Amino acid sequence: MGTPRETPQAQAEAVVDRLEAEYPESTISLRYSNRLELLIAVILSAQCTDERVNKETKHLFETYDGAEDYANAAQDELAEDLNSITYYNSKAEYIRDSCATILEEHDGEVPDTMDELTELSGVGRKTANVVLQHGHDIVEGIVVDTHVQRLSRRLGLTEEKYPERIEQDLIEIVPEADWQQFTHLCIDHGRATCTAQNPDCHDCVLADICPSEKGDSEIDLASGDPW
Numbered sequence: 001m002g003t004p005r006e007t008p009q010a011q012a013e014a015v016v017d018r019l020e021a022e023y024p025e026s027t028i029s030l031r032y033s034n035r036l037e038l039l040i041a042v043i044l045s046a047q048c049t050d051e052r053v054n055k056e057t058k059h060l061f062e063t064y065d066g067a068e069d070y071a072n073a074a075q076d077e078l079a080e081d082l083n084s085i086t087y088y089n090s091k092a093e094y095i096r097d098s099c100a101t102i103l104e105e106h107d108g109e110v111p112d113t114m115d116e117l118t119e120l121s122g123v124g125r126k127t128a129n130v131v132l133q134h135g136h137d138i139v140e141g142i143v144v145d146t147h148v149q150r151l152s153r154r155l156g157l158t159e160e161k162y163p164e165r166i167e168q169d170l171i172e173i174v175p176e177a178d179w180q181q182f183t184h185l186c187i188d189h190g191r192a193t194c195t196a197q198n199p200d201c202h203d204c205v206l207a208d209i210c211p212s213e214k215g216d217s218e219i220d221l222a223s224g225d226p227w
């Protein structure tokens with residue numbers, strides 16, 4: 001079991017510093033070439049791997065060109081074009097509805113405010129934060145996905161369970177300049193080392209400051225269950 005830094009702020013800063021040294025190239029792994037493609041890729045990535053989304057969007061983005069194409073697509077055709085993605089029927093509907101709203105209310109442009117984005121079909125705060133950060137260079141929150149959720153709890157940065165509450169805790173302690181990068185660092189570390197089922201604590205750069213470290217910690221703080 002590692003010993004966390006004295007304050008949550010110091011713990012968050014130490015986590016960022018060490019993970020930045022470990023993953024200097026950390027960034028978003030979804031592929032896109034404009035804001036609409038980004039929005040669509042993020043909608044598709046809910047409960048699906050970025051790798052699978054990238055594979056599917058490769059042909060999707062060649063077939064459909066702009067909000068009008070998606071809004072006018074037949075539901076079953078668009079769904080069929082997405083059929084390797086989890087919940088492809090619902091996601092096809094979200095994309096068609098979102099693109100219709102973008103055409104009708106935003107002159108065909110992906111909006112740049114949290115309120116307008118979260119009014120789009122299938123777009124919650126997490127998706128909106130990603131689109132704001134990577135599509136509009138606006139960082140007004142921290143994207144909390146499953147990796148951020150798990151690592152933040154394991155590292156003692158939050159005791160909250162739900163993403164929006166976790167985000168509020170993180171906003172208080174992660175330096176604002178690192179809000180965007182914090183997510184990518186957690187994702188990289190969550191994939192490489194601090195995996196959900198079998199984290200490799202022996203080979204972890206955070207082991208000495210992690211209260212969940214498996215050496216002699218009995219509890220996985222992410223779940224609250226014994227290791």
Ligand code: SF4
Binds near residue numbers: 194200205211
């Ligand atoms: S791999 Fe182990 S030591 Fe590292 S952050 Fe995850 S639980 Fe903590």
